[in-house]
Amino acid sequence: MSTTQMMKGILDGCILAIIKNKEVYGYELAEKLEGYGFSNFSEGTIYPLLLRMQKEKLVTSTLKKSTAGPKRKYYRLTENGEQELQDFIERWENLQTNVNHVLKHETKKEKEIKHDA
Amino acid sequence: MMPKNVPLSKKSKQFLENLRVYLFSTGKKEKEIDEIVEELENHLMQAEKDGKSIEHIIGQSPRAYMEQLASEMPIDLKAWMKYIPMILFGAFSFTVVRDLFEGTLAYSLLEIIGFLIIAILFLTSISLTFRYVAGKNLSTGKQFAILYPVALLPMALFIGLIFLNQHVTTPVISFGMIGTIIIAIVTLIFIIGISIWSKTWVLPIVLTFVSLPDYLLGFTSLTESARLITGTCITFGGIFIYLWISSKLAKA
Structure with missing residues (x-):
């Protein structure tokens, strides 16, 4: 898996989490992601992801009038989306634990070996 | 379809126009094209207001980004x-x-x-x-x-x-x-029914250019090979002019 592919899966999960918390429109979503530190991706990346999530019925969208003038598309999680988010959280926690384990033990060993030498 | 008074940079406008054409040429639903173009238009407007460059939104390659969008939209x-x-x-x-x-x-x-x-x-x-x-x-x-x-x-x-x-x-x-x-x-x-139904007169026009020149040239005193060349020129020239005019009209 390339880093971009791995990144996409993670972005998917983060987008679902943000949308679950509050209905958002595209620009708002991009701003939030950037606010959380995802700064090295192009903002437009979220739209193909949102299109796919809509196709997979994880999110739905509604057009609402904004105070500024143009109609905005707001995204909301579906039941499937909530389930997918739960699954993502489980997968992520599992992955995080495993990676942490690996890094903790293996890098410690490495240090010991260096120490012995 | 795009409002002319949008305070968008030329580059962004150009991108949205290209995106529309690209999605259209890959056979996407018109309604879905309108939706995604409008959504990106809103995004670009706000981004420009906040002083972000278009590269920050769509990445380094507009073409790659268009392909990404297209691959998520059904034909x-x-x-x-x-x-x-x-x-x-x-x-x-x-x-x-x-x-x-x-x-x-x-x-x-x-x-x-x-x-x-x-x-x-x-x-x-x-x-x-x-x-x-x-x-x-x-x-x-x-x-x-x-x-x-x-x-x-x-x-x-x-x-x-x-x-x-x-x-x-x-x-x-x-x-x-x-x-x-x-x-x-x-x-x-x-022919008429299909033209009305599909909202394009391409069939009768191409038909006329293919069939009529040969028939009319049959009345002239031209030699067979001269008739053939003239007929082919009129046929392809006529179809080309028709397609050119209709593409101009579609853009306007």
């Missing part, structure tokens, strides 16, 4: 369906109209049965293919890779039929004067 199968009867009766009307200029109609049994078989084969294969494509989550490229050969199938079969008809002799059925007139009227109604 508009209904719009494709529109072209199927047009291709079928179009192919049929080309033969009929050409032959009408030569006098009363007469076809061999092989031609008539062959055409019916091709029509049935084509309709079955295309509807099966559509069902298959619609049910799968395929990329745009793969969808076209499957649809194109199926759409080209009748063309290949027609050419095969023409060759076969030259080598195999079957009873010829002559339609006589009244039969010919009836077929001519039915064909004309089909």
Whole structure:
């Protein structure tokens, strides 16, 4: 898996989490992601992801009038989306634990070996 | 469709216009195209207000970004369906109209049965293919890779039929004067009907440019080869001018 592919899966999960918390429109979503530190991706990346999530019925969208003038598309999680988010959280926690384990033990060993030498 | 008073940079406007054309040319649903273009337009407007560059939104390659969007949008199968009867009766009307200029109609049994078989084969294969494509989550490229050969199938079969008809002799059925007139009227109604239904006059216009020059040039004193060259020039020139004008009109 390339880093971009791995990144996409993670972005998917983060987008679902943000949308679950509050209905958002595209620009708002991009701003939030950037606010959380995802700064090295192009903002437009979220739209193909949102299109796919809509196709997979994880999110739905509604057009609402904004105070500024143009109609905005707001995204909301579906039941499937909530389930997918739960699954993502489980997968992520599992992955995080495993990676942490690996890094903790293996890098410690490495240090010991260096120490012995 | 895009409001002209949008305070968008030229670069962004250009990108949105290119995106619309790209998605349209890859056969996406018009409604979905409008939606995604409008959404990106809003995004770009706000981003520009916040002083972000277009590269920050769509990345380094606009083309790659357009492809990403396109791959997540389904092909508009209904719009494709529109072209199927047009291709079928179009192919049929080309033969009929050409032959009408030569006098009363007469076809061999092989031609008539062959055409019916091709029509049935084509309709079955295309509807099966559509069902298959619609049910799968395929990329745009793969969808076209499957649809194109199926759409080209009748063309290949027609050419095969023409060759076969030259080598195999079957009873010829002559339609006589009244039969010919009836077929001519039915064909004309089909051509007009299809044009109104599909909202494009491309079929009768191409038909006219293909059939009429040859017929009219037959009255001139030009030699056969001169007639052939002039006819071909008028045919392709006329079709080219028509396509050019209609693309200009579509842009305006």
